[in-house]
Amino acid sequence: MRPGWPGAEHLIALMLDILAITGPIYLCIAAGYAxxxxNLFTxxxxxxxxRFVIQVALPALLFNALASRRLDEVVHTGYLLAxxxxxxxxxxxxxxxxCxxxxxxxxxxxYMAMGMTCSNSGYVGYPVMLLLFGPLSGVVLALNLIVENLVKLPLLFTAADVGAHEGERPSLRRALTQTGARLVRNPMIVAIFAGFLVALLGWSLPSVITRTVTLFSAASSGLALFIIGGTLVGLQVRGLRRQVSLIAVGKLLLHPLAVFGAIVLLPxxxxxxxDGDLRVAAVLSAAMPMLGIYPILAQRHGFEGFTAAALLATTAASFFSLSAILWLMRHSAGWLTG
Known part of the structure; x- marks a missing residue:
């Protein structure tokens, strides 16, 4: 077991640290709601x-996270596959x-599948990883961004777009062409490929460019959570409880179990x-609540209601589920060391 992994006597302190990480999330959501x-905003x-977050701030964050790292920092094949x-x-x-x-x-x-499988790797996951693994947390963040943004989100965006046009009965070729065109125009996808290109070529961007991108990327975190809070006003949760509960169970329990199973079976x-700490990091990454812009992404097709409720419930419940997973891993030292 790695030195510094929290023992049982530190569990309460660890839970308080997690609360200190998630606390600002709740406060930003509450500020948006208020x-x-x-009537400060509508x-x-x-x-x-x-739209600002999706079109400008989030693409800047993704580009910055990838372009500021060397390519060899994010090449851990086993982690990516699992x-x-x-x-x-x-x-x-x-x-x-x-279906x-x-x-x-x-x-x-x-969008239900997105809520169950796309983690908040940046605003919740990264601080937790930093608390547990120190410098390795940056590598974990980059690995998660690759899978989240080059595999899962494009696949789910494609499914959502195809579903939105299924009544038109287009040919398969036409549907794929339309979906591909939308993905190519998606600022987040463009930012990811641009960030990878910079990292691959080893370019060092001018400081004026990097500072400008950093300023825009810094706006994405708090504003995304603020928007979530505003979206919750007037939301009727009663009819959404079953759907919200299903998404929360999928994200906090089934997703880490699925990744754990892949880690065991793929070798x-x-x-x-x-191996080692990356095993723990992969399972914990899957156990994080869904990405903070989940309801904002769902705005495009009019599903911000249940997605906002699911985000709020899952983020609140993740304090307890993460603490439980950390405790279980603490008592599985043999598995941790690989």
């Missing part, structure tokens, strides 16, 4: 703010369950293994 509830304003495989298994399972059992449309099913198939 601003709309007391819910229509939240949509405008959301995190992606576990997530994809749950995505397919969630899509099947929502077949719950009889929901493909677009709504895609048996002759694929690269995940």
């Amino acid at each position: 601003s709309v509830r007391w 819910k229509a304003d939240m949509r405008v703010f959301g 995190y992606a495989a576990g997530s994809l298994v749950l995505i397919l399972g969630a899509l099947w369950f929502a 077949t059992v719950q009889r929901k449309g493909l677009t709504e099913s895609a 048996l198939l002759g694929l690269p293994a995940v």
Whole structure:
């Protein structure tokens, strides 16, 4: 077991540290709620703010996170395979369950699967990793960004877009062409590829560019949470409890279990293994609440209601589930060391 891993006597202190990390999230959400509830802003304003986050601030964050690292810092094949495989298994399972059992449309099913599998790697995951692993946390963040933004989100965006146009009955070729065109125009996807290109070529951007990008990226965190709070005003949760509970269980329990299963099974198939602290980091990354812009992404197809409620409930519950997972891992020293 790695030196400094918190012992049982430090569990309460660790839980308080997690609360200190998630506390500002709740306060930002509360500020957004109060601003709309007391008519400082309107819910229509939240949509405008959301467009700024999606079109400008978040792409700047993604570009900055990738372009500021060397390419070899994010090449851990075993981690990437395990995190992606576990997530994809749950995505397919969630899509099947929502479409077949719950009889929901493909677009709504895609956003349910997104809530279960796309983690808040930056605003919750990174501070927790920094608390536990120090310098390794930056590598973990970069690895998670690769899987989240180059595998899961493009796949789910494609499913959501196809579902939104399923009544038009386009040919498969036309549907794929339309979806590909939308992805190419998506500022987040463009920012990811641009960031990878800079990292691959080893370019050092002028300081005026990096500072400008950093200023825009810094706006994404607090504003995204503020928007979530404003979206919650007037939300009727009563009819959403079952759907919200399903998403929360999927994100906080099924996602880490799926990634854990991939970590154990993939080496048996002759694929690269995940060793040491990266094992813990992969499972913990999957156990984080969903990404903070989840309801903002869902605005595009009109599903910000249940997604905002799911984000709030899952983020609150994650304090307890993360503490429980950390405690379980603390008592699984043999597994931690690989």
